Amino acid sequence: MPSPLISVVLPAYDQQKQLTDCLESLLAQSFRDFEVILVADRSPEVSADLADAYAAQHPNVSALHLNAAVGIGRARNAGAARARGGYLLFLDSDHVLPPDAFDSLAERLAETGEVDVLLFGHTRRHGGRDWPGGAQQQLGTAGGAVLGPQARPELFGAPPHSWDRLHNRARWSDLALAFPEGRYEEVPVVQQALMDARRIAVLPRECVQLRRRHTLHPTGSPGSSHFDLFGQYERSFELLDARPALEAVRPHLFDRMIRHYLFVFDLAGCVSRAERPQFFQRAAEHHRRFLPAGHRRPAGREGLKFSLLAGGSYPAFEVAKLSHIARGAVTARAGRLRAPEPAG
Known part of the structure; x- marks a missing residue:
């Protein structure tokens, strides 16, 4: 089976009952060359049954079950190890994507050729309004050139989210990147990925919407x-x-x-x-x-x-x-x- 362009790693935390909406927005993508890996650990907020139901109904969705409550970081690591795609996208259950999001990402990659990191925009949905993401300024001024971190230091001023960028899976593996324990585990990982990137590209359009007021992920590892x-x-x-x-x-x-x-x-x-x-x-x-x-x-x-x-x-x-x-x-x-x- 050929490898897909994008592997979506999605921990199956569903405390706010938003996982279905996230999955439906993925399955509605006009670009179809992707896989979704639903990672279900033993945390009480995880909907393992929902993960299994989607995996049974959709051939590009799989469920990965872990035998302990490990938290978001280790769940993402497990999903990344299972992934087959050229690029990794780490999402949470309270994200939704417009139907043409993957089309836009694929078109940008066709323009740039292979990159190590592709950053893109997001919005926050709160109080009936859409609010711009925290990286809007950096993305808007970055330009279209594909450059390394020495030429793009301002990108380190953007919020260090794991879900507003694609990571080259081969480069991720070569650098042995992994989310550490604790809350805010994405901070050092995505910053190291940028520091060690050879080619960084930017897509200044919103490809993900965050459906919570503040950009804090659902949970950390036990004891965090x-x-x-x-x-x-x-x-x-x-x-x-x-x-x-x-x-x-x-x-x-x-x-x-x-x-x-x-x-x-x-x-x-x-x-x-x-x-x-x-x-x-x-x-x-x-x-x-x-x-x-x-x-x-x-x-x-x-x-x-x-x-x-x-x-x-x-x-x-x-x-x-x-x-x-x-x-x-x-x-x-x-x-x-x-x-x-x-x-x-």
């Missing part, structure tokens, strides 16, 4: 926590330190790390009230430890948050945040109380 994020970025900087030719990547990776820490810190339900001081101090320590020489902070409110984190004072950070919230509430109230303009 949001504090795992610090270890994942430590791995990323260790990889970068071993590649002196990629020094231009450092400020972009640093900004991405700090943005990621601030995002998780501010996101309701991630870091508990009791854990917030410790999380802040870990983030501040990484700011000091990994700050590039001559670094320029972002402008505006984001730059202020960078500055407060660099200062290392959790109380000052919270006071500034409360002050901003209070100013926003006053502004909103003033807008509601302002007399309407005369008609005509």
